[in-house]
Amino acid sequence: SYELTQPPSVSVSPGQTANITCSGDKLGNIYTSWYQQESGQSPVLVIYQDDKRPSGIPERFSGSNSGNTATLTISGTQTMDEADYFCQVWARNTGGVVFGGGTKLTVL
Amino acid sequence: EVQLVQSGAVVKKPGDSLKISCKGSGYTFPFSWIGWVRQMPGKGLEWMGFIYPGDSDSRYSPSFEGQVTFSVDKSISTAYLQWSSLKASDTAMYYCARRLVYGDYGWFDLWGQGTLVTVSS
Numbered sequence: 361s362y363e364l365t366q367p368p369s370v371s372v373s374p375g376q377t378a379n380i381t382c383s384g385d386k387l388g389n390i391y392t393s394w395y396q397q398e399s400g401q402s403p404v405l406v407i408y409q410d411d412k413r414p415s416g417i418p419e420r421f422s423g424s425n426s427g428n429t430a431t432l433t434i435s436g437t438q439t440m441d442e443a444d445y446f447c448q449v450w451a452r453n454t455g456g457v458v459f460g461g462g463t464k465l466t467v468l
Numbered sequence: 469e470v471q472l473v474q475s476g477a478v479v480k481k482p483g484d485s486l487k488i489s490c491k492g493s494g495y496t497f498p499f500s501w502i503g504w505v506r507q508m509p510g511k512g513l514e515w516m517g518f519i520y521p522g523d524s525d526s527r528y529s530p531s532f533e534g535q536v537t538f539s540v541d542k543s544i545s546t547a548y549l550q551w552s553s554l555k556a557s558d559t560a561m562y563y564c565a566r567r568l569v570y571g572d573y574g575w576f577d578l579w580g581q582g583t584l585v586t587v588s589s
Contacts, residue, residue, distance in 0.1 A: 393575035395513075402563060402582055403505075403513065408575040446513050450573045456529055457503065457515035457574070 362451035364460035371466045378434040380463045382447030385428060390449045392430040394423060397462075398443040406445075407432060434465075442467045470494035472502075472564055472580035479586045480554050487550040488583045490564030497545035498522040501567035503576055504538065504549050508560045518567055519547060554587045561585075 365383045372378040382392060392410050395403040405414050407423035410430065420435045434441055447460040475489040490502060503518035517528035519538040526538045537550045547564060562583050565576035 391570070391573040391575075395576070397513075402579040403565075403576070404579070405575060405577050408568075408577070409570065409573070414577060448513075448575065452572050455527070457518075459505075459513040459515060462512040 361454055361456075362449070362458050364447055364449065364458055366445075366447060366460040366463045368461070369464045369466065371468065372434075372437045374439060374467055375436055378437045378441070378465055378467075380432040380434075380445050380465065382430040382432075382460045383428055384430075384449065384458075387428050387430055387449070388426045390425075390451070392423070392425050393448045394421075394430075394432045395446045395448065396441075396443045397446065403446065437465075437467055439467050441465060470578060472566065472578055474562075474564060474580040474583045477584040477586070479588065481589055482554060482556055482587055484554050484587075485550070485552050486554055486585065487548050488562060488585070490547045490549075490580050492545045492547075492566070495566075498542045501569065501574070502540070502547040503565045503567045504536075505563045505565060505576075506532075506560045507563065507582075513563075516549075516562075521545075521547060554585075556587050556589075558585060559587045 394407040396406045397403045406421050410425040411423045422433045444462045446462045473491045498521045501518045504516040506514045516532045519526045521540045521542045539548045564580040566578040567574045
């Protein structure tokens with residue numbers, strides 16, 4: 361089965377740039393999506409097809425994907441961005457949706 | 469407003485059956501896949517599978533095949549997730565989500581508020 365690996369936690373100071381990574385075999389060949397889940401809330405899509413932002417998502421959220429790593433970048437991180445972030449792909453060879461284990465972003 | 473609204477939290481006993489619901493509104497419900505995602509307490513997201521409301525075509529994650537059943541009533545724009553015999557390990561938050569597709573790839577652009585299922589004797 362296909363696996364996605366995320367760091368359990370990332371810390372950043374307000375106003376700085378946060379990079380959250382997601383690793384998988386030849387991940388750059390697969391479209392990756394990212395979800396934000398604030399405490400006690402439902403997940404929200406923040407990036408799809410590697411680097412596209414849904415309407416309503418701030419421009420400070422961006423994504424990239426190359427090689428074996430996809431990256432969610434939050435520029436000028438705000439305290440409101442503190443949440444869990446999950447990457448997700450469609451693993452064609454197994455015919456299934458795969459989520460990464462999640463990364464807790466702390467802004468302090 | 470485009471939204472998915474799920475049924476409320478439930479408390480059940482081991483061995484009970486259960487059916488929870490997810491009602492779509494504000495979009496053409498039959499034409500988008502509905503996925504189900506489990507989140508156990510303090511844990512990450514797990515894909516259970518999805519169903520296409522237009523024809524009830526269903527795909528199950530191997531981890532959940534045979535453990536749950538998806539169904540849909542497109543006349544009332546509602547998808548269902550069902551258990552025939554609950555276990556304590558089914559205690560979790562369950563989300564439904566609309567899946568958009570581009571070629572082979574898909575993502576979940578709209579999520580329900582979640583249904584908390586607690587199974588305890």
